[in-house]
Amino acid sequence: MxxxxxxxxxxxxxxxxxxxxxxxxxxxxxxNIIYVGKSVSLKNRVRSYFTTNHKYKKVQAxxxxxxxxxxxxxxxxxxxxxxxxxxxxxxxxxx
Numbered sequence: 001m002x003x004x005x006x007x008x009x010x011x012x013x014x015x016x017x018x019x020x021x022x023x024x025x026x027x028x029x030x031x032n033i034i035y036v037g038k039s040v041s042l043k044n045r046v047r048s049y050f051t052t053n054h055k056y057k058k059v060q061a062x063x064x065x066x067x068x069x070x071x072x073x074x075x076x077x078x079x080x081x082x083x084x085x086x087x088x089x090x091x092x093x094x095x
Contacts, residue, residue, distance in 0.1 A: 008068035014050060017043040022073045023083045026093075029067040033091045038080035042071050062095040 022042045026035040026049075039045030046069060054060040074080045 010050065010066075010068070013069065014047050017046055017071070018073060019043040020073050021075070021077055021080050022071050023080050023087060024069055024071040025087065026062070026066045026095075027068050027070075028065045031067075033087075033093045034065055035062055035093050035095045036084055036087045036091065038077075038084040040077055040080075042073070046071065058095065 019041050020043075021038075021040045023036065023038050024042060024046050025033055026037075028034045037045065049059075049063050049066070054063065072083060074083060
């Protein structure tokens with residue numbers, strides 16, 4: 001990619017998250033997909049990774065590797081389930 005690239009600002013992007021169902025994709029600094037998840041509220045779920053102390057070491061380790069994220073809005077929970085499964089199958093994320 002060339003052109004107007006800007007540093008990904010997680011705090012800025014967290015503020016823009018919609019309160020809608022969808023699938024979110026977490027990337028590491030090398031732009032590898034490290035996690036794919038689904039939620040009925042992207043806003044609440046994705047923010048929870050960055051605002052909560054995680055009692056599970058695996059979750060904390062993943063959060064420490066997140067460099068950026070993307071999301072896809074869907075119409076309902078069934079769509080998010082199918083999309084999440086397909087993205088996991090295709091990309092085989094680390095976490």
